[in-house]
Amino acid sequence: MIADTDYWVGIDAGHAECAICLIDRAGNVLLEAVRDSNAGAVTDILRVFGVERVQAITIEAGVGVHIVRKLLNRGLPIRVVDPRKSSKFLSIRRQKTDPSDARGLAELGRLGVSIGAGIHINRPDQDDIRIQLNVRRSILNCRIRTDAAIRSILHRHGASLSVGNSPGKLRFEVTRVLLERKRQGYAVRADLMRLVTVGEVLRSQLADLDREMSSLAESIDVCAILQTMPGVGPLTALSFYSAIGDPHRFSRNADVGPYLGLAPALRQSGATAHRGRVGRFGNKMARNHLIIGATLILTQCKSESRLRSWGLDLMSRTNFIKARVAVARKMAVVLLQMWKSGVPFDAKL
Template identity: 30%
Template sequence: MEYIGIDVHKRDSQVCILGESGEVVLEQRVRTQRERLGELLSKRSKARMLLEASTESEWVARCLEEMGHEVVVADPNFAPMYATRSRRVKTDKRDARTLAEACKLGAYRPAHRTSDEQRHMRAQLAVREALVRTRTRSISQVRALVRREGPRVADGEAESFVKRVEALALPGRLKAEMAPLLSLLLHLNEQIAFLDGMLERLARRDEQLARLCTVPHVGPVTACAFASAVDDPKRFSGPHQLEAYLGLVPSERSSGEKQHRGRITKTGNSRVRCLLIQAALSLLRGSKPETAHLREWAEKIAARRGKKIAVVALARRPAQPRPPSLARRGTGGVQQWCWEQQPLLWLSTTRFGEAPAPGPASQAVWAVPGAPEWSAPRWALSRTPTPGACLHTRHRRRRPKRTSGAAARPHVRPAKAGAFSGSQSRRGNRQEPRSLDSREERNR
């Protein structure tokens, strides 16, 4: 079998073909077009090809798969794939040869290839984001033009901005200057509303998106963005891996005994990360009683670590529906409720997307940070069912209460009988620390 590495670019691509023993069979530059790639690779026997994940990688991979080849789209952030490439000299020819050698050695990490449905959803979200950014820039420009003449545009929603500008008494020349921007804003509002309606109808039809919309302060746009980024939940082993994939975990540079953690990594899809942060800010500023426990938990983190860290922590742990009353259902009823609601809570389960058959629940752990009542920012089910298992609640570790005496202070060494004369130590007139009991007697 031949091993082929293709360094794909917008106009031209570099192809390197290695034989069975690793010798270079062909190195050629070809136009990134279906016809040119077919002329070069369609007549060759079945080979294994390696591409880097990029904008053009998906249609190139599908084109090569139609020719009968085995195609792997690799993660370009995987450093061992470029172990044989010189860092001082970088060319497309060397990159293609490095990819071919990595394909032969298996030194690559396959990237996830998004399904067609999620790719189209990402395209709709990208178009909507571009329209929203254009509207924001236009509104800022109109506000600046109005401020030059003295008046100010009242605050409000973006959809009603044109009406608020038209209500102002402005000079005719200024109105003529702003007319193109105001007409553009009207058209942008119509297009954004049309896309929002499409996403809302899609969220109502899709069962998974409808479940995501049950999370407080999560709407169709955030649900569609999250689902399009995750695509296949089973490729994540747990919630922490998903948080790292979205760039919501702190960066770390540790070595030996030194450990340093910095800001969040901000890797992955920036659109989803921004939407989750916005949802967390909206939840933190809200006043709904069903999310009071989450606000209290975030306020405690904000008092200890700062507001920004509390917002990120809240974005990592979206709220979940509250279980029914324990008095009505009992322990067995809550266990049964866990099994019934597991597909609803797939957002933060340990094994994403798994929907077990209804039955007796296994041992469940509900992690409720700082919440006195039953609530579920995050929960998990053990993989092996345990018959007759009970429901447990994890609480924050608390410091044990102090007791009187030297035992409560481990840093105080008890004095040895007869070791020193009186209360003086060997180092001078410094006195040994007294026990808590003796201090209380002295204070009396």
């Protein structure tokens, strides 16, 4: 069957299945279906109704990114919306089901409702960097929990433990503490060494991953330029690079601050206006890395720059917490400008 009218498509994608809804110009439902969550299942439906008739395909950002990429490669009109914003529109419906959400997304596309800029889809190589960063974060969290468990066990026996991040140091320190406790008449179960082995493996994996990511950052011209700024290392450069994707989608460099959730939220009603905490929207990892970089600039950086002087002056007038967030926001703006221009960091600017 070939549709003789224009139609709009809404897709509510899940890990295994996706709900698909097609509606015509009047809002009548042409099809509601649940298919496997892949682009082939979607295009099969579009061929039946006429690919040339589809006006817009609306899908929420999230697990359906593989569908989006393949549909974009086929030249189809894809609109990726922010779930945090589209959920307000979808909540109008009484029923909260996947087919209902798919129909709501189709209606969103048909009405042409503006809910802000669409979601940017990064290139696959930039997504691979995000995966590496997430893997590192997961391993780091496991190492932190393992270290905490070891410290807790030793603390129950009156011992304290202080170790670094380098492989081999944990086993050496734990063995030293256990021998000391044994001489003092304390008996610590040997099961503790199982945790020590896990901690050593995690440290070794982190060290290998950090070396790989350092080499990767040096091999990417943009990241090499970003690292010329004080406080920006391989992880921060890669995190910023993969979070932004395309620098030219920001017409104003100042827009990158709110995009990463580093701008204060403004709440205004009538004669009352309140500027609250930062929005914390966008990419959490990139935001955290920038804040860490800002902390280094304010506390440990030895090279002087206008950015550091501005941050220290702000810190003297407010407090450290507000100053480091403001410096992180300014860092994001400067990094975006460096990316666009291809010029390394200039301490005088």
